[in-house]
Amino acid sequence: MPFPRLHLITDSFAVARAAVDAAGPELAVQVRVEDGVDDRDAYELAGKVVELCVGAGALCLVNDRLHVALAVGAGGGHVGALDLPVDAARRVLGPGAVLGATARDPGTARRAVAAGATYLGVGPAYATSTKDGLPPPIGPAGVAAVAAAVGVPVIAIAGVTAARVPELLESGAYGVAVIGAIGRAPDPGAATIELLKALS
Numbered sequence: 001m002p003f004p005r006l007h008l009i010t011d012s013f014a015v016a017r018a019a020v021d022a023a024g025p026e027l028a029v030q031v032r033v034e035d036g037v038d039d040r041d042a043y044e045l046a047g048k049v050v051e052l053c054v055g056a057g058a059l060c061l062v063n064d065r066l067h068v069a070l071a072v073g074a075g076g077g078h079v080g081a082l083d084l085p086v087d088a089a090r091r092v093l094g095p096g097a098v099l100g101a102t103a104r105d106p107g108t109a110r111r112a113v114a115a116g117a118t119y120l121g122v123g124p125a126y127a128t129s130t131k132d133g134l135p136p137p138i139g140p141a142g143v144a145a146v147a148a149a150v151g152v153p154v155i156a157i158a159g160v161t162a163a164r165v166p167e168l169l170e171s172g173a174y175g176v177a178v179i180g181a182i183g184r185a186p187d188p189g190a191a192t193i194e195l196l197k198a199l200s
């Protein structure tokens with residue numbers, strides 16, 4: 001199965017289940033819990049999501065907490081500027097794991113790939129209310145600058161909707177990551193299918 005173009009970021013098993021039921025192996029589910037959540041709760045959620053994903057051929061990733069990713073047998077993890085450095089994360093996960101890194105500019109992107117990143121999460125593509133403290137949006141042009149600088153999949157993130165997917169693909173993005181477009185949708189399964197259609 002090719003690397004997934006649609007990445008759902010969630011801390012809800014119910015949302016993960018709806019999206020996996022709709023997308024199967026075309027989906028990556030990144031388990032991302034809030035900083036105040038205990039490792040035990042993160043472990044239990046991630047274990048259920050890994051079991052769900054394995055049964056459907058989907059990829060499961062764990063945000064930040066690479067020890068949890070290893071403990072539950074996830075496909076890999078994602079790190080950003082406040083997490084383990086990419087080279088250290090690669091040593092922790094091992095050579096075969098999927099390792100995502102956040103990049104907002106070409107220089108950071110190149111360094112992350114050189115340090116062992118499998119893919120890059122690139123944003124904030126647009127404004128979003130989901131996460132505080134982000135820098136100004138980089139837009140499709142900012143995504144394009146990163147995509148032109150690296151040879152690994154660029155996953156655009158922040159404010160992504162199905163309607164915005166075409167311009168992101170045009171900018172060179174390989175795929176997209178979403179929280180709200182699926183997680184806050186009235187029907188997460190239908191929203192997943194809408195995003196997959198936009199990505200095809």
Ligand SMILES: Cc1ncc(COP(=O)(O)OP(=O)(O)O)c(N)n1
Binds near residue numbers: 079122
């Ligand atoms: C696909 C993807 N891209 C970017 C991020 C952001 O990760 P990070 O910079 O580590 O910030 P937090 O998610 O930890 O708040 C991501 N998680 N996934």
Ligand SMILES: Cc1nc(C(=O)O)sc1CCOP(=O)(O)O
Binds near residue numbers: 127130157160
């Ligand atoms: C978790 C996260 N990281 C971002 C970054 O740019 O680093 S933006 C983001 C939230 C994305 O949520 P939504 O799809 O609802 O906009």
Ligand SMILES: [Mg+2]
Binds near residue numbers: 078080082083
């Ligand atoms: Mg992080």
